[in-house]
Amino acid sequence: MKPIGYRMQEEGINRFFGSLESRIMELMWASEGWMHVKQLRDQLQEEHNYSVNTLMTVLNRLGEKGIIEKQAGGRGRNKQAQFRAAVSKDVFINQQTRSVTEGLIKDFGEVIVSHMIDVMEEVDPELLRKVQQKLQDAIKRKDHEIEK
Structure with a gap:
């Protein structure tokens, strides 16, 4: 995995990610498996009401950076992408x-x-x-x- 940006003014994992990216990655690392975007949205709902489109945009960016993996599941109208962390938090x-x-x-x-x-x-x-x-x-x- 190539190096990503480093934000000196932030703390912890936020030095590498924006706030929503950080929260998504913490959830992914905690799940240790594949997650649907709607599962992420449901878990994030307590903090903020993010749309599926917003989450998909962030997930796609994390995928482009090589931080998460994506796979398609289901067929036709039931087709949904699933995501997981490419590597453990450690x-x-x-x-x-x-x-x-x-x-x-x-x-x-x-x-x-x-x-x-x-x-x-x-x-x-x-x-x-x-x-x-x-x-x-x-x-x-x-x-x-x-x-x-």
Whole structure:
């Protein structure tokens, strides 16, 4: 899956999606299966009265981005599209945050690494220990590759 936009001013999954896209994806990830647009509309009805056309537009955009999969079901007048998440939420977040991290490191290298460490120290000191262990493991792997 290719990287999608990243919204710095948002929080959580909304950094990658608009508000309706986020809500749809949360429902899809929670369902872990195929869903009809009307099922989505019924679940979203509590929050907002979205039309089927509005939801189909958003679903088609998510499909174009490769975030959801679509399949046609039924025949004739009963034909309905079904949708599901292309990957789990964990896989999606892993792919997208890796892409953002790679871009930041490629473009800003040492500066971004320094900022990341500073922020980790402020937000979660335990994370520094995990980073230290990961760095030591990476150095050992590189040293082992050089020895070969």
